[in-house]
Amino acid sequence: MLPRHHIILGAIFSFLLFWLFSLTLLQASLIFLASILIDFDHYLWHIQKKKDLSLRNAYLFLKKLDKNPTKPLMMLFHTIEFHILIALLGFLWMGFFYILIGMAFHSIIDLLYFGKRNMIYIREFSLIRYLILKKKYPKKYF
Ligand SMILES: [Zn+2]
Known part of the structure; x- marks a missing residue:
């Protein structure tokens, strides 16, 4: 899912919680920021795998990969x-x-997004499972 969609949905969600549960501005801001910044692991993944610090290259590479996945990815903050x-x-x-x-x-938004497209397999949601499977089948995983 594109970052702008997470920003919009995260803003709506955190505002709703702020309004419904009388959260403080700090509490609502933490929810909002966490709902976006969790994707920072994508950038870290790109740096590690491609040895490239360009945020733009990471965005373009992962956008393309999300549309046409070849192997499951493990994004650390999403586990x-x-x-x-x-x-x-x-x-x-x-x-x-x-x-x-x-x-x-x-x-949850990511799961719904990938589930709707029958692409749930492109993500590994458990770090432990990933480490076991990566060791057993090194070519099957990124
Ligand atoms: Zn995500």
Whole structure:
């Protein structure tokens, strides 16, 4: 899904929560920012795989790959393990719970987006499963 769609949906979602549950501006902002910035892992993935720091190149490469996937991708911030880590950090600072809400919203939108296109297989949502399968079938995964 394109970043602009996540920005629009994240803004609507965080505004609704702000309005419905009388959240503070900080809490709503954390939800909104997390719902967008979770995709920063795509840029990190591109840097690691392509050894290229260009944000524009990362955007164009991943946009093309999303339309025509060849192998499943593992995006670290989108994994269930990373969501659990953020939930655990919520016990140290309450703000992480709002970050988790934004991340979970984003992940649900991604799942619906890929599910609707019968492309759910292009993502690996578990870091542990990815590491096991990548070791077993190195050519099957990016
Ligand atoms: Zn995403």
